[in-house]
Amino acid sequence: MLHIIDDEDVIRDSLSWLARSRQIAAIGYSSAEQFLASLDQPLRFDTEGDCILLDVRMEGLSGIHLFDILSGKKLTKRLPVIFLTGHGDVPMAVDTLKRGAFDFFEKPFNDNKLMDRVQEALAQSRAAGVSAAVHERLATLSAREKEVLELILLGKMNKVIADELGISMRTVEVHRAHVFDKMQVKTAVELAGILK
Template identity: 50%
Template sequence: MTVQSLAVIDDDAAVRQSLLWLLGSDSLQVSGFDSAEAFLADSDNHRFNCLIIDLRLSGISGIVLLQSLAAWSYCPPVIMLTGHGDVPHAVAAFKLGVVDFLEKPFDDQHLLRQVAHCLQQDQTARQQHERSERVQQTLSTLTEREKEVMQLVLAGLLNKQIAEALHISMKTVEVHRARVFDKMGVKSAVELAGVLASLAAKMERT
């Protein structure tokens, strides 16, 4: 059984303990933090698959924490809690990507459903992020000549045309092409284009 991690960041000890009790299970490890500062100081805070953050924290506020998390290369889904209905803050939170904005006291079953949704969302998004990270790392290992060949392959040129454009032999083009495909983990130019298109789409969203 895969154990996922959730962080509860709330300076109200009673609420925090209640959430730890409600959300704790064999498949979910829940950690409590009494401030944004304590959460940010945790050296392993990237392990969490979902965050529950109180809006009105003492010290760094929940909104400011969200802004800090936006600078992470990957931020897990966030549920924000508030003790006071506040439309401007709710709008700001949703603009920063929170999944839900719940007013205390909240419905326990609704929170549990939202947490389950966040964990599922994190699994898909984290896999996509890790795949994009691997592609970026692989691109950095390509030689300049391999990058030139790759760009011309993506432009639809045949090996003979690439050889003429780069003033190299067809055999050399074939070698570089094969190395690019091997490094990128693809078997065709179409597959290579799809991998790079997915990476470009991700970078546009971030």
């Protein structure tokens, strides 16, 4: 989902149309405060990724201030920010990029270049979301399940795992089933794939 935060209706509408032309879902916000209010709801990330197009200068809370809030909440990896401005300067662009902004575009901008960067930001967001989900799943494993997981990743068979851990083969099978279930995979190859 592309989140467009700009206090000009015409900009939000044109960017939404541009996003739809690339089959990117978009939603507009007329202010940073309106976007922040939407974050008060339980945060649900789009499986296709999320990205923010953020105007630097707006009435009320500025885009820079909103970026600082998002950075403080450690959301900018999952919600990459692309700044848009008609009043940008080189030091401002360099500063925001150093602090983790995904990109910085001056108005007027090249539509295709902007949408290419949006698609790259969405891909980064998807990857960050997958990584976060995998870490959440790993956190649900017991200490013994983590030991079994490590040995599965080394390609060891159940009998070898049982011998190394000093437990029965049946217990290994149960732990292996729990690991696969909690990690939402069906094979050791899938497991290795999500953990690389």
